[in-house]
Amino acid sequence: MHIAWLGKKSPFCGNVTYGREVTNTLLDRGYQVSFLHFASEETSPDNWPDYQEVSIPFLYKSQIYTIPSLKSSKVLAQSLRELKPDLVHASLTLSPLDFVLPEICEELNLPLVATFHPAFDRHRRNFTSSTQHLTYQFYAPCLAHYDRVIVFSQIQRQLLMKLGVPASRVAVIPNGVDPDKYSPGLSTVKAKYNADRLFIYQGRVAPEKNVEALLRTWKKLQMHRGSKLLIIGNHGTLASLLMSSYGPEDGIIWLGFIADEQRRIELLRGADVFVLPSLVEGLSLSLLEAMSCGVACLATDAGADGEVLEGGAGVVMKTQRVSTQLHTLLPLMKDHPDLTAILGQKARQRVLERYTLSRNITRLEELYAQVLQEPRLQSHAASAHRKQQNWYDGFGDRWDRQVKYSLTDRTLIPLNQRLPESSEAT
Numbered sequence: 001m002h003i004a005w006l007g008k009k010s011p012f013c014g015n016v017t018y019g020r021e022v023t024n025t026l027l028d029r030g031y032q033v034s035f036l037h038f039a040s041e042e043t044s045p046d047n048w049p050d051y052q053e054v055s056i057p058f059l060y061k062s063q064i065y066t067i068p069s070l071k072s073s074k075v076l077a078q079s080l081r082e083l084k085p086d087l088v089h090a091s092l093t094l095s096p097l098d099f100v101l102p103e104i105c106e107e108l109n110l111p112l113v114a115t116f117h118p119a120f121d122r123h124r125r126n127f128t129s130s131t132q133h134l135t136y137q138f139y140a141p142c143l144a145h146y147d148r149v150i151v152f153s154q155i156q157r158q159l160l161m162k163l164g165v166p167a168s169r170v171a172v173i174p175n176g177v178d179p180d181k182y183s184p185g186l187s188t189v190k191a192k193y194n195a196d197r198l199f200i201y202q203g204r205v206a207p208e209k210n211v212e213a214l215l216r217t218w219k220k221l222q223m224h225r226g227s228k229l230l231i232i233g234n235h236g237t238l239a240s241l242l243m244s245s246y247g248p249e250d251g252i253i254w255l256g257f258i259a260d261e262q263r264r265i266e267l268l269r270g271a272d273v274f275v276l277p278s279l280v281e282g283l284s285l286s287l288l289e290a291m292s293c294g295v296a297c298l299a300t301d302a303g304a305d306g307e308v309l310e311g312g313a314g315v316v317m318k319t320q321r322v323s324t325q326l327h328t329l330l331p332l333m334k335d336h337p338d339l340t341a342i343l344g345q346k347a348r349q350r351v352l353e354r355y356t357l358s359r360n361i362t363r364l365e366e367l368y369a370q371v372l373q374e375p376r377l378q379s380h381a382a383s384a385h386r387k388q389q390n391w392y393d394g395f396g397d398r399w400d401r402q403v404k405y406s407l408t409d410r411t412l413i414p415l416n417q418r419l420p421e422s423s424e425a426t
Contacts, residue, residue, distance in 0.1 A: 001368065002032040004085035004110075006076075006101070008093050009037050012234075012257060013063040013204065014285050015117050018175065019091050025361045027051065034083050036076065038066050038093065054079045056097075063204060063234075065094035072097055077104045087368055089113045090146075094135070102145040111371045115150040116143065119208065119280035120159065120303055140164050147371050150364075152283035153304030171367055174304070176357035177288045182265060184294035184348065189270030193253060195228035197334050200271040200295070202232040202264070202286040203278075205239040210277040210300075210322055215246040217326040224251025227334050230267060232258055268293040272340050273333045277322045278302045292351040296343035298329055313350035314343060 003026060007019035023033050033051050038058040056076055057069040076097065080088065088110050092098050098114075105112040118135045140163035143149045149165060150173050151157050157170045190198050199218075205211055211231070218229055228251050233239070235256045246252045258264050268274070274290035274297045281303030288308070291297055297314035299305045306316045317325045333340055 001087070001372075002034070002083070002085040003368075004034045004036060004080060004083055004088045005091070006036045006088065007091035008061070008066070009035075009039065011061070011063050012259070014175075014282065015091055015093065017285050018115065018117070021176075021178075021357060022091075022361065022364070023051070025357060029361070029365070034085060036079060038068065038072075038095070052083075054083075061093075066097075068095055068097045073100055073104065076101075077108070080104065080108055080110065085110065087111045087113065087372060089115070091115045092117060094118065098139070099142045102142070109376050111147050111374075111376070113148045113150065113367065113371060114143065114146045116156075116160075117282050119278070119282050120156060136160065137163060144169065147374070148367055150367070153307050155304060155307060156282070173360050173363050173367065174355055175283045175285050175288055176355050176360035177285070177292045177351060178357045179292050179348070179352055182268070182289045182292035184344075185265075185269045187266050187270030189267055193228045193230070195251075196226040197228075197273075197337070198271045199223075199227060199229045199273045199275055199330075199333070200232065200267060200290070201229070201275050201277075202268075202290070203276065203284070205231070205233045205236060205242070207238065208278065208280050210279050210319075212242060213322045214275055214277045214326060215242060215250075215252060217323045217330060218252065219246055219250045221327065221330055223330060223334065224249070227251055228253060230255055230271075232256075232264065232267065264289075265293065268295055271295045272337065273298060275326075275330075276300065276305065277317070277326065278305070279319050279322075281305050283308065288351060288355050291347035291355075294344040294348045296333065296340035297347050298333065308350065308355070309347075313346045 005019065005023050008015055009019070010016065023035065026033055034054065035051055036054040036056060038061050039055040054075075056072050058066055058072065059069050060067040088101075088105050090098070090101055090112065092114050102112060116139070118139075120133065120136060136159055140160060143160065144165045146169065149160065149170050151160065151170060152172070152174045154172055157172050160170050161167050190196070201211060201214060203209055214229075223229065231252065231254045233256070235243075235254070239254070243254055247254075258267075268290050271290070271293075272295070274287065274295045276284060276287055276297070276299035278284070278300055279302055281300070283304040284299070287297060287299055287305055291308075291313070297309060298317065299309060299314060300317045300319045300322060302319050308314075309316050315329060317329070
């Protein structure tokens with residue numbers, strides 16, 4: 001089977017990791033994969049597989065969303081026409097191109113599967129989760145025209161169904177990790193950083209990740225006495241601001257983005273506790289990687305993360321008053337190594353039971369087979385999407401008038417609803 005994968009390779013984010021791991025595994029199982037992505041002339045990282053690539057022109061891209069060039073739809077359509085894949089799988093990059101892709105594939109008689117990544121919080125308990133809900137509302141009418149939409153949890157599926165996406169078109173296939181690669185093992189990290197107890201945060205340093213709540217509470221509790229907190233993630237504007245107030249004197253070590261996967265695994269193997277204080281999430285791959293390495297995990301119930309940890313596989317916080325909860329939980333994790341050891345064992349067991357990459361790729365193969373067996377109909381999608389043709393042809397004007405999203409790396413929100421500098425709910 002020939003899969004045309006539409007995804008991203010940069011800048012680094014969960015979508016990048018998802019695309020790399022899934023396509024690597026599909027290739028290992030004998031599939032032919034062509035990779036289409038927004039790119040100029042750039043060199044792929046060493047750990048990407050060697051397959052046919054197609055570069056789609058763009059105007060701007062970030063970890064959150066992408067603005068394609070005006071000719072990108074023609075480049076994509078022509079590439080698919082030449083590649084002649086059996087199926088197209090779009091790991092959606094939050095781009096205007098997502099809205100015309102169903103029409104392109106229908107005209108070429110190609111089955112179309114999407115993976116929908118945006119973070120969410122089902123309760124809309126804070127400003128950040130409310131703005132992310134707008135993304136789901138905006139996308140739902142378009143997603144209804146994909147043959148299948150893959151999401152990571154039942155909570156996410158229910159949200160899309162409430163917004164009008166047919167239940168038959170929404171499939172739950174969680175993120176997965178390789179438990180042989182991400183596994184407990186020896187590490188010299190504690191010795192390197194002179195730490196009796198080691199805590200880790202790994203992810204983007206952005207307001208919706210709520211890292212400041214962790215840093216502020218850590219410093220207030222004077223956790224540096226015998227413990228260290230490693231911050232692994234991009235060093236953007238927010239990180240630079242936080243680094244000026246929270247540093248080595250507080251036991252906080254900023255490592256920046258680490259491209260070397262083996263180095264990240266070594267850090268996780270040496271950690272006692274992984275902390276994820278996000279206000280919104282999808283299903284965090286960083287969380288699953290830590291769990292698979294046998295690290296005790298402490299995370300909010302944003303997105304599907306609470307579902308992953310429920311039933312004793314970790315400690316779950318509410319997204320409201322995160323600092324207050326951390327004030328109790330951080331000393332508890334520091335002072336009770338027996339507790340964190342048990343939580344680490346349960347975390348790894350949960351991954352082995354539900355979140356292995358191999359099992360989830362098998363489910364993806366089954367979904368592909370189902371979609372390919374379904375008759376291809378020139379259906380209601382054709383007329384609906386032809387009405388949207390002018391939307392894309394003039395998307396620049398529409399982008400300015402109707403959608404107009406902020407060109408920041410904070411989150412995908414309307415310009416008149418910018419996030420405050422501190423996003424923690426109170």
